[in-house]
Amino acid sequence: MTRPMRVLGIDPGLTRMGMGVVEGSVGRPLTLVDVNVLRTSSQLPVAERLVSIEIGIDAWLDEHRPDAVAVERVFARSDSSTIMGTAQASAIALVCAARRGLPVALHTPSEVKAAVSGNGRADKAQVGAMVTRILRLDAPPKPADAADALALAITHIWRGGAQSRLDAAVAAARSRA
Amino acid sequence: MTRPMRVLGIDPGLTRMGMGVVEGSVGRPLTLVDVNVLRTSSQLPVAERLVSIEIGIDAWLDEHRPDAVAVERVFARSDSSTIMGTAQASAIALVCAARRGLPVALHTPSEVKAAVSGNGRADKAQVGAMVTRILRLDAPPKPADAADALALAITHIWRGGAQSRLDAAVAAARSRA
Numbered sequence: 001m002t003r004p005m006r007v008l009g010i011d012p013g014l015t016r017m018g019m020g021v022v023e024g025s026v027g028r029p030l031t032l033v034d035v036n037v038l039r040t041s042s043q044l045p046v047a048e049r050l051v052s053i054e055i056g057i058d059a060w061l062d063e064h065r066p067d068a069v070a071v072e073r074v075f076a077r078s079d080s081s082t083i084m085g086t087a088q089a090s091a092i093a094l095v096c097a098a099r100r101g102l103p104v105a106l107h108t109p110s111e112v113k114a115a116v117s118g119n120g121r122a123d124k125a126q127v128g129a130m131v132t133r134i135l136r137l138d139a140p141p142k143p144a145d146a147a148d149a150l151a152l153a154i155t156h157i158w159r160g161g162a163q164s165r166l167d168a169a170v171a172a173a174r175s176r177a
Numbered sequence: 178m179t180r181p182m183r184v185l186g187i188d189p190g191l192t193r194m195g196m197g198v199v200e201g202s203v204g205r206p207l208t209l210v211d212v213n214v215l216r217t218s219s220q221l222p223v224a225e226r227l228v229s230i231e232i233g234i235d236a237w238l239d240e241h242r243p244d245a246v247a248v249e250r251v252f253a254r255s256d257s258s259t260i261m262g263t264a265q266a267s268a269i270a271l272v273c274a275a276r277r278g279l280p281v282a283l284h285t286p287s288e289v290k291a292a293v294s295g296n297g298r299a300d301k302a303q304v305g306a307m308v309t310r311i312l313r314l315d316a317p318p319k320p321a322d323a324a325d326a327l328a329l330a331i332t333h334i335w336r337g338g339a340q341s342r343l344d345a346a347v348a349a350a351r352s353r354a
Binding site: 048075106 | 222223224225227228231251252253260261264265266267268269271272274275276281283
């Protein structure tokens with residue numbers, strides 16, 4: 001069994017930034033530690049919105065002391081008007097974690113959907129339902145950004161766990177060689 | 178005549194970040210204070226590259242103490258593979274300036290080209306030539322990211338100056354009313 005870890009999942013966005021902290025290890029029930037959505041007003045200049053986001057993430061890193069941070073990987077898509085803001089918000093999440101020396105992982109939306117629901121094309125309702133079940137909640141976290149942040153943290157623990165087991169197996173095989 | 182100001186112009190990029198400091202005021206010769214290109218290796222994780230950029234910008238803000246920061250406005254374009262990195266790098270520039278309370282302005286590439294060359298569609302060579310002439314340099318700054326950063330700072334002083342004169346005229350008109 002892998003050592004329990006605490007992960008902060010971040011679903012980046014300039015208007016709504018989902019943040020969810022989950023604790024646990026592979027093969028054991030996971031626990032919701034905290035979940036929140038950070039909002040910034042579109043009336044404010046982008047630079048000020050980014051400073052608000054930085055303050056919010058730093059406060060959560062101080063409060064929850066995660067072992068790792070998992071951020072949704074953002075792709076350039078011409079069909080999205082919010083993609084630049086999402087990329088900018090993700091940069092703040094990455095830099096807040098990395099300057100503390102925390103491990104940072106990027107997971108794509110399909111990796112997250114596949115990890116929590118077994119289907120890389122699951123819709124928001126399915127992801128919300130699986131997060132509810134995995135964390136034994138009474139109702140799906142709202143808004144969707146909150147559920148997505150928790151799904152990122154769950155994905156990271158499960159993928160990290162698999163990687164840890166692989167590392168352990170390799171180390172064991174080497175020690176026998 | 179407007180009060181002289183010192184402006185840090187930033188041409189954001191994950192691989193090459195142009196930074197140029199220019200001092201002066203509208204209607205007077207402008208002075209080059211310093212120019213540099215911050216580079217980060219594509220071999221490193223994005224989070225670490227963003228931390229390097231943050232350290233580099235903070236060091237320049239400490240050293241040069243600009244009155245304002247001018248950053249190139251980034252647009253989503255489906256034809257660019259580097260656009261996400263550019264957006265992320267720009268977020269770090271914005272947050273470094275804004276959390277110190279420095280005024281931050283965004284200028285589009287065509288605003289910059291129009292300001293320094295009179296032509297919003299000027300090419301890189303024309304912008305480099307005009308920056309060389311305006312700052313009375315011996316040769317165009319290289320690479321283009323350095324010239325673009327200086328062009329942003331020049332644009333900001335000239336546009337800021339026009340705005341200041343407008344503000345002064347409005348204030349004067351009000352005081353006579």
